Amino acid sequence: MWTGWHLRIRSAGLGVALFAMLGNLLPAMALAGPSRPEPRPMVISAAHPLAVEAGMEVLRRGGDAVDAAIAVQAMLSLVEPQSSGLGGGAFMLRYDGTTHRVSAYDGRETAPAGASPTMFLGDDGQPLTRGIAMTSGRATGVPGVVAMLGLAHQQHGRLPWSSLFESTASRADAGFAVSQRLARFVRGPFAQNRMADVQAYFTRPDGQLIDVGDTLRNPAYAAFVRELAVRGPRWFYEDEVASAIVARTSAAPIPGALSVTDIAAYRPQQREALCAPYRVYRLCTMPPPSSGVGLLQMMQMLERTRIARLGPDNPQAWYLFAEASRLMYADRDAYVGDPAFVDVPVAGLLDRQYVAARRALIGPQAAPAVAAGSPVRTWVPSIDATVEPAGTSHFVIHDSHGNAVSMTTTVESFFGSGRMVHGFFLNNQMTDFSFLPTGANAIAPGKRPRSSMAPVLILDRRGRLLGALGSPGGNAIPAYVGKTLIGVLDWHLPMQQAVDLPNLIARPAAISGETTRMPPGMVDALAQRGIRIQPVNGEDSGLHGFFWRDGHWDAAADSRRDGSVAQHRQGR
Structure with missing residues (x-):
């Protein structure tokens, strides 16, 4: 049984050489039968100690690596908002310790139906500056990470979805100590830092920006994740959540075309x-x-x-x-x-x-x-004009059952678009497309931008x-x-x-x-x-x-x- 990348065979003359090449592209093949997972310790490495702690608490309760990934992501959205969050997207690999299979989950954002190849060009036909584009309403694609985690949990979760968010909700209510890195990014020379939502969230009652060691609380996010825990991942793409996202992206400057229909239609992809x-x-x-x-x-x-x-x-x-x-x-x-x-x-x-x-x-x-180069003779490469900032996070998990997760997650640039709903920032992932309307990474409705x-x-x-x-x-x-x-x-x-x-x-x-x-x-x-x-x-x-x-x-x-x-x- 082929479990790898599906290749399109266009020539009958490839013969034996093609099959040799295919053998090199097969993923870790399923063994002849299930094998007993080796007893290896649980481990988590992630970008913040509170996220590691949240995930490890899930593993100690017998959770799958996917269960722990949900808890880690929820906490990162709170404590590392400059990098990832529930308003963004992700890619996740899961290893099954029993079957030795590798599953690939694509939670990349998608462009709205109203997107066009020229949406990041100005009236003069030239690309918008990155600062203007990243904070515009056009910058946000349909968030994919919640749906992706929901799909993986449906297939592999051992603990109830509703049990994976309380540590994050409690921390959001009680507050967390601002790290040196977060304080540095709050003061960074980024266009997002001039957005009203960013300034409101990171400004203390005395009018000064938060600093290292300050306690930052987010009661709106606490209420949101508690509701998400009860209602499940599809709730994110319906009702008041979708309406809030659309309202925020429809606001100036440069309102976007994202609709509740776009959000409701989103589906994560399970790939080989x-x-x-x-x-x-x-x-x-x-x-x-x-x-x-x-x-x-x-x-x-x-x-x-x-x-x-x-x-x-x-x-x-x-x-x-x-x-x-x-x-x-x-x-x-x-x-x-x-x-x-x-x-x-x-x-x-x-x-x-x-x-x-x-x-x-x-x-x-x-x-x-x-x-x-020319890996395929009929392919003519076009000019690419994609620029990718570094607002992303990664974590790895191994559970007590022999399963593992390697997941990279992002809101694209620092604090995403700088627009916030329900206590989390919205991505500006559409700026991961090429700003020129040519090439493999040109913008199109429903398309997922190339990712590094x-x-x-x-x-x-x-x-x-x-x-x-x-x-x-x-x-x-x-x-x-x-x-x-x-x-x-x-x-x-x-x-x-x-x-x-x-x-x-x-x-x-x-x-x-x-x-x-x-x-x-x-x-x-x-x-x-x-x-x-x-x-x-x-x-x-x-x-x-x-x-x-x-x-x-x-x-x-x-x-x-x-x-x-x-x-x-x-x-x-």
Whole structure:
């Protein structure tokens, strides 16, 4: 039984080569029969200690990883509103510890029926500035995360939906201590911070903005999640919730076209996980409109290089990583979009001969220019004009039953559109489309914007879970995740050391990175190879992951954010 990405066969002449390629794209195959899950401890790594605590409380009650994911997401919407929330969207991978199957859930937002390819162009025909577009009523797509979690819970939940929100509701009533990171973003130079809802929520009674250590309460959100717990996930898409979202997006500046009909019509997608071999492992990620295919392509380019033997302190290793990244991003930008609207050439992008041809372009010196290749002869790439900010979060969970979740979740930019209903911010995900009306990621009614999110599950060749990983970071996500996979799988670093490696984001025309985290001489050595890094200290990754090593979960949370890790073994 095929359980992988469904490929469209257009030529009878592909023969044996096609079937060999298909074998490389199959996800972790179901074993001949159910197997007993291995007794491994529960673990959660997420971007805030209160979210970790909320999820772990669910796991201690015997909940599935999906149950815990609902609790984690609800709490993140409260304590990390600059990154994700119930007004946004997400991608989730779930591993089943009994069947060894990987399920992929797409909760990406959709464009309203009134959307058009020119909706982010001004009267002069030129793209709106990002600040204007992100805070406009046109910026918000139909939120998908609640429906996605509802679908996954219907299939895998062990605890009642109604029992998964009270810790968040109680915390919203009592308040939580403002973290240094949240206080920094409240004061950031973002267009959203000029929006009335943002200012009202984060301003103290004395007229000053909240500061580190202040207690922030959100009674509106407490009331909302209690109602959501009782009424269930479909309530979010009906009645007063949908009407409130429409009213808020219909307000100035630049009212949007989102309707209650658009919201009621939303359905999450259960897709086939996209998996491919990497050395002795299988890497499973999300298919399009996620950028998981780009991540897999980059890893397969690097697999046949010397990067594993070179190690993390060798400039040539980072040179190879940078050039493979540039080639991957060129292809990703040209070809990846919503598969319901664009025939994304997934098989072509991961074809071994095509990957080898792209790898062969990596010479002794960085190429002055990098362009998309031609994985499918009939495909002509168009100009892409997509810009993705880094307002996203990621978390990983392993439960006592052997199941796991790797989930990346977002409101797109910091505080989404800056518009709030029922105590949570609305996404500005429509600005993840290309601002130009061309290319695979052009806007269309009902379409899901391309995403850089690429949650990962790491399996062995028998389909057994070895780890989970992911990160926020806008279009830097594939680079963040790829760097960490190299660190763990090739350089055999502990997960925390792999997460702490310097971030290097090499796009076709721009290269940035954390130069202060690099070893002495690394920046100059890379410059001699043509990799000239624009220093960006504090690249906003938020990597969270775990890997099974020496009989325990080696788990980590990115020190660049407020993340934490908790582990618990049954009976202790």
